[in-house]
Amino acid sequence: MxxxxxxxxxGWRTPLLVILAGCTIALLNFGVRSGFGLFLEPISIANGxxxxxxxxxxxxxxxxxGFGQPFAGAIADRYGSARVLAVGALLYAAGVALTxxxxxxxxxxxxxxxLLGMGLAGTSFTVALAAxxxxxxxxxxxxxxxxxTAAGSMGQFLMVPLSQxxxxxxxxQFALLLLSLFALAIIPLSSVLAGKAPEGTGxxxxxxxALREAGNQKSYWLLISGFFVCGFHVSFIQTHLPAYIVDRxxxxxxxxxxxxLVGLANVVGSYTAGVLGxxxxxxxxxxxxxxxxxxxxxxxxxxxxxxxxxxxxAFCMGLLWLxxxxxxxxxxxxIFGPRYMATLFGIVFFSHQVGGFLxxxxxxxxxxxxxxxxxxxxxxxxxxxxxxxxxxxxxxxxLVRVVAPAPAAAE
Amino acid sequence: MAGPHRLALGFVAAxxxxxxxxxxxxxxxxxxxxxxxxxxxxxxxxxxxxxxxxGAALQTEARLVRQTWLVNxxxxxxxxxxxxxxxxxxxxxxxxxxxxFSLFTLAGCTGMPSPxxxxxxxxx
Numbered sequence: 001m002x003x004x005x006x007x008x009x010x011g012w013r014t015p016l017l018v019i020l021a022g023c024t025i026a027l028l029n030f031g032v033r034s035g036f037g038l039f040l041e042p043i044s045i046a047n048g049x050x051x052x053x054x055x056x057x058x059x060x061x062x063x064x065x066g067f068g069q070p071f072a073g074a075i076a077d078r079y080g081s082a083r084v085l086a087v088g089a090l091l092y093a094a095g096v097a098l099t100x101x102x103x104x105x106x107x108x109x110x111x112x113x114x115l116l117g118m119g120l121a122g123t124s125f126t127v128a129l130a131a132x133x134x135x136x137x138x139x140x141x142x143x144x145x146x147x148x149t150a151a152g153s154m155g156q157f158l159m160v161p162l163s164q165x166x167x168x169x170x171x172x173q174f175a176l177l178l179l180s181l182f183a184l185a186i187i188p189l190s191s192v193l194a195g196k197a198p199e200g201t202g203x204x205x206x207x208x209x210a211l212r213e214a215g216n217q218k219s220y221w222l223l224i225s226g227f228f229v230c231g232f233h234v235s236f237i238q239t240h241l242p243a244y245i246v247d248r249x250x251x252x253x254x255x256x257x258x259x260x261l262v263g264l265a266n267v268v269g270s271y272t273a274g275v276l277g278x279x280x281x282x283x284x285x286x287x288x289x290x291x292x293x294x295x296x297x298x299x300x301x302x303x304x305x306x307x308x309x310x311x312x313x314a315f316c317m318g319l320l321w322l323x324x325x326x327x328x329x330x331x332x333x334x335i336f337g338p339r340y341m342a343t344l345f346g347i348v349f350f351s352h353q354v355g356g357f358l359x360x361x362x363x364x365x366x367x368x369x370x371x372x373x374x375x376x377x378x379x380x381x382x383x384x385x386x387x388x389x390x391x392x393x394x395x396x397x398x399l400v401r402v403v404a405p406a407p408a409a410a411e
Numbered sequence: 412m413a414g415p416h417r418l419a420l421g422f423v424a425a426x427x428x429x430x431x432x433x434x435x436x437x438x439x440x441x442x443x444x445x446x447x448x449x450x451x452x453x454x455x456x457x458x459x460x461x462x463x464x465x466g467a468a469l470q471t472e473a474r475l476v477r478q479t480w481l482v483n484x485x486x487x488x489x490x491x492x493x494x495x496x497x498x499x500x501x502x503x504x505x506x507x508x509x510x511x512f513s514l515f516t517l518a519g520c521t522g523m524p525s526p527x528x529x530x531x532x533x534x535x
Contacts, residue, residue: 165437
Protein backbone atom coordinates (compact mmCIF):
# COMPACT_ATOMS: atom_id res chain seq x y z
CA MET A 1 0.00 0.00 0.00
CA UNK A 2 1.85 3.05 -1.13
CA UNK A 3 1.10 6.63 -0.40
CA UNK A 4 0.74 8.99 -3.32
CA UNK A 5 1.99 12.57 -3.03
CA UNK A 6 -1.56 13.88 -2.68
CA UNK A 7 -2.22 11.92 0.51
CA UNK A 8 -1.73 13.26 4.00
CA UNK A 9 0.48 10.68 5.65
CA UNK A 10 2.54 11.94 8.54
CA GLY A 11 5.39 9.94 10.04
CA TRP A 12 4.21 6.84 11.83
CA ARG A 13 0.65 7.18 10.57
CA THR A 14 0.91 4.63 7.80
CA PRO A 15 -2.13 3.87 5.61
CA LEU A 16 -2.39 0.47 7.30
CA LEU A 17 -2.65 2.04 10.78
CA VAL A 18 -5.06 4.66 9.50
CA ILE A 19 -7.36 2.02 8.03
CA LEU A 20 -7.29 -0.12 11.17
CA ALA A 21 -7.93 2.85 13.46
CA GLY A 22 -10.71 4.20 11.21
CA CYS A 23 -12.39 0.79 11.04
CA THR A 24 -12.20 0.36 14.82
CA ILE A 25 -13.70 3.82 15.34
CA ALA A 26 -16.56 2.99 12.95
CA LEU A 27 -17.06 -0.32 14.78
CA LEU A 28 -17.20 1.35 18.19
CA ASN A 29 -19.35 4.28 17.07
CA PHE A 30 -21.89 2.04 15.39
CA GLY A 31 -21.66 -0.75 17.93
CA VAL A 32 -22.09 1.08 21.22
CA ARG A 33 -25.20 2.97 20.17
CA SER A 34 -26.80 -0.14 18.67
CA GLY A 35 -27.41 -1.52 22.13
CA PHE A 36 -29.31 1.51 23.46
CA GLY A 37 -32.66 -0.12 22.80
CA LEU A 38 -31.79 -2.72 25.43
CA PHE A 39 -31.78 -0.03 28.12
CA LEU A 40 -35.28 1.21 27.39
CA GLU A 41 -36.96 -1.23 29.74
CA PRO A 42 -34.54 -1.20 32.71
CA ILE A 43 -34.20 2.61 32.71
CA SER A 44 -37.94 3.12 32.39
CA ILE A 45 -38.70 0.61 35.16
CA ALA A 46 -35.97 1.90 37.50
CA ASN A 47 -37.25 5.47 37.25
CA GLY A 48 -40.93 4.68 37.02
CA UNK A 49 -41.24 6.31 33.59
CA UNK A 50 -43.34 5.38 30.60
CA UNK A 51 -41.50 4.35 27.46
CA UNK A 52 -42.07 7.75 25.88
CA UNK A 53 -39.48 9.40 28.18
CA UNK A 54 -36.69 7.19 26.87
CA UNK A 55 -38.08 7.39 23.34
CA UNK A 56 -38.05 11.20 23.47
CA UNK A 57 -34.39 11.15 24.57
CA UNK A 58 -33.57 8.91 21.60
CA UNK A 59 -35.55 11.23 19.31
CA UNK A 60 -33.50 14.25 20.46
CA UNK A 61 -30.33 12.22 19.95
CA UNK A 62 -31.37 11.24 16.42
CA UNK A 63 -32.17 14.80 15.39
CA UNK A 64 -28.93 16.21 16.83
CA UNK A 65 -26.92 13.39 15.31
CA GLY A 66 -28.42 14.00 11.87
CA PHE A 67 -28.16 17.80 11.97
CA GLY A 68 -24.73 17.67 13.60
CA GLN A 69 -23.01 15.60 10.95
CA PRO A 70 -22.43 18.29 8.32
CA PHE A 71 -21.18 20.64 11.05
CA ALA A 72 -18.91 18.00 12.57
CA GLY A 73 -17.65 17.31 9.06
CA ALA A 74 -16.99 21.00 8.46
CA ILE A 75 -15.04 21.33 11.71
CA ALA A 76 -13.10 18.16 10.87
CA ASP A 77 -12.20 19.55 7.44
CA ARG A 78 -11.09 22.83 8.96
CA TYR A 79 -9.29 21.74 12.13
CA GLY A 80 -8.57 18.06 11.49
CA SER A 81 -10.52 14.87 12.06
CA ALA A 82 -8.66 13.83 15.22
CA ARG A 83 -9.88 16.80 17.27
CA VAL A 84 -13.49 16.32 16.23
CA LEU A 85 -13.30 12.59 16.88
CA ALA A 86 -11.67 13.11 20.30
CA VAL A 87 -14.16 15.76 21.45
CA GLY A 88 -16.99 13.67 19.99
CA ALA A 89 -15.75 10.61 21.88
CA LEU A 90 -15.63 12.59 25.14
CA LEU A 91 -19.22 13.75 24.64
CA TYR A 92 -20.24 10.25 23.59
CA ALA A 93 -18.66 8.64 26.67
CA ALA A 94 -20.03 11.34 28.99
CA GLY A 95 -23.49 10.89 27.51
CA VAL A 96 -23.45 7.11 27.94
CA ALA A 97 -22.01 7.25 31.48
CA LEU A 98 -24.28 10.04 32.74
CA THR A 99 -27.36 8.33 31.30
CA UNK A 100 -26.79 5.77 34.05
CA UNK A 101 -27.42 8.47 36.65
CA UNK A 102 -30.21 10.41 34.92
CA UNK A 103 -32.93 10.56 37.55
CA UNK A 104 -35.28 12.99 35.81
CA UNK A 105 -36.61 13.17 32.25
CA UNK A 106 -34.78 16.49 31.75
CA UNK A 107 -31.50 14.91 32.79
CA UNK A 108 -32.13 11.98 30.44
CA UNK A 109 -32.84 14.37 27.58
CA UNK A 110 -29.55 16.15 28.27
CA UNK A 111 -27.47 12.97 28.54
CA UNK A 112 -29.05 10.36 26.27
CA UNK A 113 -30.36 13.10 23.98
CA UNK A 114 -28.05 16.11 23.75
CA LEU A 115 -24.64 14.78 24.84
CA LEU A 116 -24.99 11.51 22.97
CA GLY A 117 -26.43 13.17 19.88
CA MET A 118 -23.47 15.54 19.65
CA GLY A 119 -21.04 12.74 20.49
CA LEU A 120 -22.45 10.53 17.77
CA ALA A 121 -22.16 13.34 15.24
CA GLY A 122 -18.53 13.97 16.21
CA THR A 123 -17.51 10.32 15.96
CA SER A 124 -19.74 9.49 13.03
CA PHE A 125 -19.16 7.56 9.87
CA THR A 126 -18.76 10.73 7.86
CA VAL A 127 -15.80 11.98 9.90
CA ALA A 128 -14.10 8.59 10.16
CA LEU A 129 -14.62 7.65 6.51
CA ALA A 130 -13.43 11.06 5.33
CA ALA A 131 -10.28 10.69 7.42
CA UNK A 132 -9.63 7.27 5.91
CA UNK A 133 -10.32 8.58 2.40
CA UNK A 134 -7.85 11.42 2.63
CA UNK A 135 -5.04 9.30 4.04
CA UNK A 136 -5.30 6.29 1.75
CA UNK A 137 -4.16 6.24 -1.84
CA UNK A 138 -6.93 6.79 -4.43
CA UNK A 139 -6.45 3.24 -5.74
CA UNK A 140 -7.18 1.77 -2.31
CA UNK A 141 -9.79 4.34 -1.26
CA UNK A 142 -12.96 2.53 -2.28
CA UNK A 143 -11.78 -0.71 -0.71
CA UNK A 144 -10.89 1.09 2.53
CA UNK A 145 -14.29 2.82 2.63
CA UNK A 146 -15.95 -0.56 2.10
CA UNK A 147 -13.95 -2.05 4.94
CA UNK A 148 -14.84 0.90 7.19
CA THR A 149 -18.54 0.49 6.41
CA ALA A 150 -18.36 -3.26 6.96
CA ALA A 151 -16.60 -2.69 10.28
CA GLY A 152 -19.42 -0.39 11.39
CA SER A 153 -22.00 -3.00 10.42
CA MET A 154 -20.03 -5.67 12.24
CA GLY A 155 -19.88 -3.51 15.36
CA GLN A 156 -23.61 -3.37 15.38
CA PHE A 157 -23.84 -7.12 15.13
CA LEU A 158 -21.30 -7.80 17.87
CA MET A 159 -22.02 -5.07 20.40
CA VAL A 160 -25.73 -5.73 20.91
CA PRO A 161 -25.25 -9.21 22.45
CA LEU A 162 -22.28 -7.88 24.40
CA SER A 163 -24.34 -5.01 25.83
CA GLN A 164 -26.98 -7.57 26.75
CA UNK A 165 -24.33 -9.65 28.49
CA UNK A 166 -23.09 -6.59 30.41
CA UNK A 167 -26.63 -5.88 31.64
CA UNK A 168 -27.11 -9.50 32.69
CA UNK A 169 -23.76 -9.72 34.46
CA UNK A 170 -23.50 -6.34 36.15
CA UNK A 171 -26.84 -4.58 35.84
CA UNK A 172 -27.84 -1.79 33.46
CA GLN A 173 -26.06 1.06 35.26
CA PHE A 174 -22.64 -0.56 35.31
CA ALA A 175 -23.25 -1.81 31.77
CA LEU A 176 -23.60 1.81 30.66
CA LEU A 177 -20.34 2.70 32.41
CA LEU A 178 -18.59 -0.18 30.63
CA LEU A 179 -19.99 0.96 27.29
CA SER A 180 -18.74 4.48 27.96
CA LEU A 181 -15.22 3.00 28.16
CA PHE A 182 -15.67 1.66 24.63
CA ALA A 183 -16.60 5.17 23.51
CA LEU A 184 -13.54 6.57 25.30
CA ALA A 185 -11.34 4.15 23.37
CA ILE A 186 -12.04 6.29 20.30
CA ILE A 187 -9.82 9.05 21.74
CA PRO A 188 -6.44 7.30 21.41
CA LEU A 189 -7.53 5.85 18.07
CA SER A 190 -8.38 9.30 16.77
CA SER A 191 -4.77 10.42 17.14
CA VAL A 192 -3.91 8.06 14.28
CA LEU A 193 -6.28 10.03 12.05
CA ALA A 194 -4.72 13.40 12.92
CA GLY A 195 -3.97 15.87 10.18
CA LYS A 196 -5.85 17.74 7.52
CA ALA A 197 -6.04 16.89 3.87
CA PRO A 198 -3.42 18.56 1.70
CA GLU A 199 -4.67 21.20 -0.69
CA GLY A 200 -3.76 19.00 -3.64
CA THR A 201 -2.42 20.14 -6.95
CA GLY A 202 -5.23 22.53 -7.91
CA UNK A 203 -5.89 26.03 -6.64
CA UNK A 204 -6.53 26.57 -2.93
CA UNK A 205 -10.18 26.50 -2.00
CA UNK A 206 -12.04 27.80 1.02
CA UNK A 207 -14.90 25.79 2.52
CA UNK A 208 -17.41 28.30 1.20
CA UNK A 209 -15.97 27.94 -2.28
CA ALA A 210 -16.07 24.15 -1.98
CA LEU A 211 -19.71 24.26 -0.91
CA ARG A 212 -20.61 26.65 -3.73
CA GLU A 213 -18.75 24.49 -6.21
CA ALA A 214 -20.56 21.34 -5.06
CA GLY A 215 -23.89 23.16 -5.03
CA ASN A 216 -23.39 24.12 -8.67
CA GLN A 217 -22.71 20.55 -9.71
CA LYS A 218 -25.67 18.56 -10.96
CA SER A 219 -23.86 15.36 -9.95
CA TYR A 220 -23.78 16.42 -6.30
CA TRP A 221 -27.53 16.95 -6.23
CA LEU A 222 -28.07 13.61 -7.94
CA LEU A 223 -25.97 11.92 -5.26
CA ILE A 224 -27.98 13.66 -2.54
CA SER A 225 -31.25 12.54 -4.17
CA GLY A 226 -30.05 8.96 -4.52
CA PHE A 227 -28.86 8.66 -0.95
CA PHE A 228 -32.22 9.98 0.28
CA VAL A 229 -33.75 6.83 -1.22
CA CYS A 230 -31.24 4.63 0.58
CA GLY A 231 -32.28 6.13 3.91
CA PHE A 232 -35.95 5.68 3.06
CA HIS A 233 -35.51 1.99 2.25
CA VAL A 234 -33.40 0.89 5.19
CA SER A 235 -35.38 2.76 7.82
CA PHE A 236 -38.73 1.63 6.45
CA ILE A 237 -37.64 -2.00 6.25
CA GLN A 238 -35.88 -2.00 9.61
CA THR A 239 -38.92 -0.58 11.37
CA HIS A 240 -41.86 -2.07 9.54
CA LEU A 241 -40.70 -5.41 8.08
CA PRO A 242 -41.34 -7.41 11.28
CA ALA A 243 -44.90 -6.07 11.53
CA TYR A 244 -45.48 -6.68 7.80
CA ILE A 245 -44.36 -10.29 8.19
CA VAL A 246 -46.65 -10.83 11.17
CA ASP A 247 -49.55 -9.18 9.29
CA ARG A 248 -49.04 -11.68 6.47
CA UNK A 249 -49.43 -14.57 8.87
CA UNK A 250 -45.86 -15.56 9.74
CA UNK A 251 -44.50 -15.72 13.27
CA UNK A 252 -42.47 -12.90 14.85
CA UNK A 253 -39.36 -15.12 15.00
CA UNK A 254 -39.20 -15.03 11.21
CA UNK A 255 -39.12 -11.23 11.31
CA UNK A 256 -36.38 -11.28 13.91
CA UNK A 257 -34.26 -13.76 11.97
CA UNK A 258 -34.86 -11.78 8.79
CA UNK A 259 -33.45 -8.59 10.31
CA UNK A 260 -30.50 -10.47 11.81
CA LEU A 261 -29.81 -11.92 8.35
CA VAL A 262 -29.99 -8.42 6.85
CA GLY A 263 -27.37 -7.30 9.40
CA LEU A 264 -25.06 -10.20 8.64
CA ALA A 265 -25.31 -9.99 4.84
CA ASN A 266 -24.78 -6.25 5.18
CA VAL A 267 -21.20 -6.83 6.35
CA VAL A 268 -20.45 -8.85 3.21
CA GLY A 269 -22.32 -6.45 0.93
CA SER A 270 -20.58 -3.32 2.23
CA TYR A 271 -17.13 -4.82 1.84
CA THR A 272 -17.85 -6.25 -1.60
CA ALA A 273 -19.23 -2.92 -2.81
CA GLY A 274 -16.06 -1.19 -1.64
CA VAL A 275 -13.88 -3.70 -3.49
CA LEU A 276 -15.95 -3.42 -6.68
CA GLY A 277 -15.97 0.37 -6.41
CA UNK A 278 -12.20 0.37 -6.78
CA UNK A 279 -12.41 -1.55 -10.05
CA UNK A 280 -15.65 -0.48 -11.71
CA UNK A 281 -17.60 2.73 -12.19
CA UNK A 282 -19.15 3.67 -8.86
CA UNK A 283 -22.18 5.38 -10.38
CA UNK A 284 -23.07 2.32 -12.44
CA UNK A 285 -22.64 0.11 -9.38
CA UNK A 286 -24.99 2.41 -7.46
CA UNK A 287 -27.51 2.28 -10.32
CA UNK A 288 -27.25 -1.50 -10.24
CA UNK A 289 -27.74 -1.64 -6.46
CA UNK A 290 -30.87 0.51 -6.57
CA UNK A 291 -32.25 -1.36 -9.60
CA UNK A 292 -31.62 -4.63 -7.76
CA UNK A 293 -33.46 -3.25 -4.72
CA UNK A 294 -36.44 -2.43 -6.96
CA UNK A 295 -36.50 -5.98 -8.31
CA UNK A 296 -36.01 -7.61 -4.90
CA UNK A 297 -38.76 -5.53 -3.26
CA UNK A 298 -41.21 -6.04 -6.14
CA UNK A 299 -40.65 -9.81 -6.22
CA UNK A 300 -41.00 -9.99 -2.42
CA UNK A 301 -44.31 -8.15 -2.45
CA UNK A 302 -45.74 -9.98 -5.47
CA UNK A 303 -44.85 -13.56 -4.49
CA UNK A 304 -46.72 -15.45 -1.79
CA UNK A 305 -44.93 -15.00 1.52
CA UNK A 306 -43.27 -17.99 3.12
CA UNK A 307 -40.51 -18.27 5.69
CA UNK A 308 -38.08 -19.08 2.86
CA UNK A 309 -39.11 -16.11 0.74
CA UNK A 310 -38.68 -13.79 3.73
CA UNK A 311 -35.18 -15.08 4.45
CA UNK A 312 -34.16 -14.87 0.78
CA UNK A 313 -35.47 -11.30 0.67
CA ALA A 314 -33.57 -10.48 3.86
CA PHE A 315 -30.32 -11.90 2.53
CA CYS A 316 -30.62 -10.04 -0.79
CA MET A 317 -31.56 -6.77 0.90
CA GLY A 318 -28.70 -7.25 3.35
CA LEU A 319 -26.23 -7.47 0.49
CA LEU A 320 -27.68 -4.22 -0.91
CA TRP A 321 -28.11 -2.52 2.52
CA LEU A 322 -25.13 -0.25 3.31
CA UNK A 323 -23.30 -1.22 0.13
CA UNK A 324 -24.30 2.24 -1.07
CA UNK A 325 -22.13 3.94 1.60
CA UNK A 326 -18.60 3.19 0.29
CA UNK A 327 -19.71 3.96 -3.25
CA UNK A 328 -21.49 7.22 -2.40
CA UNK A 329 -18.74 8.46 -0.08
CA UNK A 330 -16.16 7.27 -2.63
CA UNK A 331 -17.87 9.27 -5.38
CA UNK A 332 -17.80 12.42 -3.24
CA UNK A 333 -14.06 11.96 -2.71
CA UNK A 334 -13.49 11.08 -6.34
CA ILE A 335 -15.36 14.05 -7.82
CA PHE A 336 -14.52 16.79 -5.32
CA GLY A 337 -11.33 15.42 -3.79
CA PRO A 338 -10.84 14.46 -0.14
CA ARG A 339 -10.11 18.00 1.14
CA TYR A 340 -13.70 18.83 2.14
CA MET A 341 -15.09 15.33 2.02
CA ALA A 342 -16.37 15.25 5.61
CA THR A 343 -18.48 18.36 4.99
CA LEU A 344 -19.74 17.34 1.57
CA PHE A 345 -20.47 13.75 2.55
CA GLY A 346 -22.02 15.00 5.81
CA ILE A 347 -24.57 16.93 3.75
CA VAL A 348 -25.23 13.91 1.54
CA PHE A 349 -25.66 11.80 4.68
CA PHE A 350 -28.11 14.30 6.09
CA SER A 351 -30.38 13.66 3.10
CA HIS A 352 -30.10 9.96 3.97
CA GLN A 353 -31.40 10.74 7.45
CA VAL A 354 -34.29 12.79 6.06
CA GLY A 355 -35.15 9.84 3.83
CA GLY A 356 -34.91 7.61 6.89
CA PHE A 357 -37.31 9.77 8.84
CA LEU A 358 -39.81 9.72 5.97
CA UNK A 359 -39.46 5.97 5.54
CA UNK A 360 -40.33 5.30 9.16
CA UNK A 361 -43.04 7.95 9.41
CA UNK A 362 -44.73 7.36 6.03
CA UNK A 363 -44.66 3.62 6.68
CA UNK A 364 -46.77 4.09 9.78
CA UNK A 365 -48.90 6.91 8.37
CA UNK A 366 -49.87 5.10 5.18
CA UNK A 367 -50.45 1.86 7.06
CA UNK A 368 -52.88 3.65 9.35
CA UNK A 369 -54.59 5.29 6.36
CA UNK A 370 -54.87 2.22 4.14
CA UNK A 371 -54.60 -0.69 6.56
CA UNK A 372 -51.70 -2.18 4.62
CA UNK A 373 -48.04 -1.62 3.83
CA UNK A 374 -48.54 -2.31 0.12
CA UNK A 375 -48.55 1.37 -0.87
CA UNK A 376 -45.23 1.98 0.91
CA UNK A 377 -43.64 -1.09 -0.66
CA UNK A 378 -44.60 0.23 -4.10
CA UNK A 379 -43.35 3.71 -3.21
CA UNK A 380 -40.08 2.02 -2.20
CA UNK A 381 -39.93 0.23 -5.55
CA UNK A 382 -40.61 3.48 -7.41
CA UNK A 383 -37.97 5.32 -5.41
CA UNK A 384 -35.46 2.55 -6.11
CA UNK A 385 -36.07 2.91 -9.85
CA UNK A 386 -35.75 6.69 -9.48
CA UNK A 387 -32.41 6.28 -7.66
CA UNK A 388 -31.15 3.81 -10.28
CA UNK A 389 -31.93 6.40 -12.96
CA UNK A 390 -30.49 9.46 -11.19
CA UNK A 391 -27.10 7.86 -10.60
CA UNK A 392 -26.63 7.09 -14.29
CA UNK A 393 -25.89 10.64 -15.54
CA UNK A 394 -23.50 11.49 -12.68
CA UNK A 395 -20.21 12.77 -14.03
CA UNK A 396 -17.75 10.87 -11.86
CA UNK A 397 -14.63 12.43 -13.30
CA UNK A 398 -12.61 14.50 -10.81
CA LEU A 399 -13.44 18.19 -11.11
CA VAL A 400 -10.75 20.13 -12.86
CA ARG A 401 -10.08 23.43 -11.14
CA VAL A 402 -8.19 25.97 -13.12
CA VAL A 403 -6.26 28.77 -11.54
CA ALA A 404 -7.53 32.12 -12.80
CA PRO A 405 -4.74 34.03 -14.57
CA ALA A 406 -3.34 36.83 -12.46
CA PRO A 407 -4.41 40.28 -13.68
CA ALA A 408 -1.74 42.05 -15.66
CA ALA A 409 0.33 44.44 -13.62
CA ALA A 410 -0.42 48.12 -14.14
CA GLU A 411 1.99 49.80 -16.47
CA MET B 412 -5.71 -13.93 -1.99
CA ALA B 413 -4.68 -10.36 -2.52
CA GLY B 414 -3.12 -8.35 0.33
CA PRO B 415 -6.08 -6.06 1.07
CA HIS B 416 -8.45 -8.98 1.51
CA ARG B 417 -5.99 -10.66 3.83
CA LEU B 418 -5.87 -7.47 5.89
CA ALA B 419 -9.67 -7.33 5.99
CA LEU B 420 -9.88 -10.96 7.07
CA GLY B 421 -7.20 -10.39 9.67
CA PHE B 422 -9.12 -7.42 11.06
CA VAL B 423 -12.34 -9.42 11.22
CA ALA B 424 -10.57 -12.38 12.84
CA ALA B 425 -8.90 -10.17 15.46
CA UNK B 426 -12.17 -8.43 16.30
CA UNK B 427 -14.04 -11.74 16.52
CA UNK B 428 -11.36 -13.22 18.76
CA UNK B 429 -11.47 -10.26 21.13
CA UNK B 430 -15.23 -10.26 21.10
CA UNK B 431 -15.48 -14.00 21.75
CA UNK B 432 -13.17 -13.71 24.76
CA UNK B 433 -15.02 -10.74 26.20
CA UNK B 434 -18.43 -12.22 25.50
CA UNK B 435 -17.46 -15.59 26.99
CA UNK B 436 -16.20 -13.91 30.15
CA UNK B 437 -19.34 -11.79 30.36
CA UNK B 438 -21.60 -14.83 29.97
CA UNK B 439 -19.67 -16.59 32.72
CA UNK B 440 -20.18 -13.62 35.04
CA UNK B 441 -23.86 -13.38 34.08
CA UNK B 442 -24.67 -16.98 35.04
CA UNK B 443 -27.03 -17.10 38.03
CA UNK B 444 -25.97 -18.64 41.36
CA UNK B 445 -27.63 -21.98 42.32
CA UNK B 446 -30.05 -20.41 44.80
CA UNK B 447 -31.48 -17.91 42.31
CA UNK B 448 -35.16 -17.89 41.42
CA UNK B 449 -37.57 -15.69 39.47
CA UNK B 450 -37.78 -15.25 35.69
CA UNK B 451 -34.81 -16.88 34.01
CA UNK B 452 -33.55 -18.07 30.65
CA UNK B 453 -32.37 -21.68 30.73
CA UNK B 454 -30.01 -22.76 27.96
CA UNK B 455 -29.87 -26.48 27.17
CA UNK B 456 -27.24 -28.22 25.03
CA UNK B 457 -27.29 -27.40 21.32
CA UNK B 458 -29.14 -30.04 19.37
CA UNK B 459 -31.89 -30.55 21.94
CA UNK B 460 -35.36 -30.37 20.41
CA UNK B 461 -38.14 -28.06 21.55
CA UNK B 462 -39.91 -30.95 23.19
CA UNK B 463 -36.81 -32.18 25.01
CA UNK B 464 -36.02 -28.70 26.30
CA UNK B 465 -39.57 -28.02 27.47
CA GLY B 466 -39.87 -31.50 29.02
CA ALA B 467 -36.63 -31.12 30.97
CA ALA B 468 -37.48 -27.62 32.11
CA LEU B 469 -40.97 -28.52 33.29
CA GLN B 470 -39.56 -31.37 35.38
CA THR B 471 -38.41 -28.63 37.75
CA GLU B 472 -42.05 -27.52 38.19
CA ALA B 473 -41.25 -24.20 36.56
CA ARG B 474 -43.79 -22.08 34.75
CA LEU B 475 -43.05 -21.78 31.04
CA VAL B 476 -43.04 -18.07 30.17
CA ARG B 477 -42.16 -18.37 26.47
CA GLN B 478 -39.99 -20.01 23.86
CA THR B 479 -37.09 -17.91 22.60
CA TRP B 480 -35.64 -17.55 19.11
CA LEU B 481 -33.14 -20.26 20.04
CA VAL B 482 -34.63 -23.76 20.07
CA ASN B 483 -32.44 -24.81 23.00
CA UNK B 484 -33.25 -21.82 25.22
CA UNK B 485 -36.48 -21.20 27.06
CA UNK B 486 -37.76 -18.55 29.47
CA UNK B 487 -39.14 -19.92 32.72
CA UNK B 488 -40.29 -18.65 36.09
CA UNK B 489 -40.38 -20.04 39.61
CA UNK B 490 -40.38 -18.42 43.03
CA UNK B 491 -38.87 -21.45 44.77
CA UNK B 492 -35.29 -20.93 45.99
CA UNK B 493 -32.68 -23.09 44.28
CA UNK B 494 -34.46 -22.81 40.93
CA UNK B 495 -31.25 -22.26 38.97
CA UNK B 496 -29.68 -25.31 40.59
CA UNK B 497 -32.68 -27.48 39.70
CA UNK B 498 -32.56 -26.32 36.11
CA UNK B 499 -28.88 -27.25 35.88
CA UNK B 500 -29.74 -30.65 37.33
CA UNK B 501 -32.34 -31.05 34.58
CA UNK B 502 -29.64 -30.63 31.95
CA UNK B 503 -29.38 -26.86 31.45
CA UNK B 504 -25.84 -25.77 30.63
CA UNK B 505 -26.45 -22.19 31.75
CA UNK B 506 -29.10 -20.16 33.52
CA UNK B 507 -29.38 -16.38 33.12
CA UNK B 508 -31.70 -13.67 34.36
CA UNK B 509 -34.42 -13.07 31.74
CA UNK B 510 -33.66 -9.88 29.81
CA UNK B 511 -35.37 -8.21 26.90
CA PHE B 512 -33.28 -8.99 23.84
CA SER B 513 -34.23 -9.05 20.25
CA LEU B 514 -32.62 -9.68 16.90
CA PHE B 515 -34.51 -6.65 15.63
CA THR B 516 -31.70 -4.39 16.78
CA LEU B 517 -29.09 -6.03 14.56
CA ALA B 518 -29.88 -4.52 11.18
CA GLY B 519 -30.37 -0.82 11.71
CA CYS B 520 -28.62 1.47 9.32
CA THR B 521 -28.65 4.25 11.84
CA GLY B 522 -28.05 1.93 14.76
CA MET B 523 -31.03 3.30 16.58
CA PRO B 524 -33.43 0.90 18.25
CA SER B 525 -36.45 0.41 16.10
CA PRO B 526 -39.85 0.83 17.71
CA UNK B 527 -41.41 -2.61 17.77
CA UNK B 528 -44.98 -2.88 16.60
CA UNK B 529 -47.42 -3.62 19.45
CA UNK B 530 -48.20 -7.09 18.11
CA UNK B 531 -44.63 -8.25 18.62
CA UNK B 532 -43.43 -5.96 21.39
CA UNK B 533 -43.49 -8.78 23.90
CA UNK B 534 -41.30 -10.98 21.73
CA UNK B 535 -37.70 -10.95 22.75
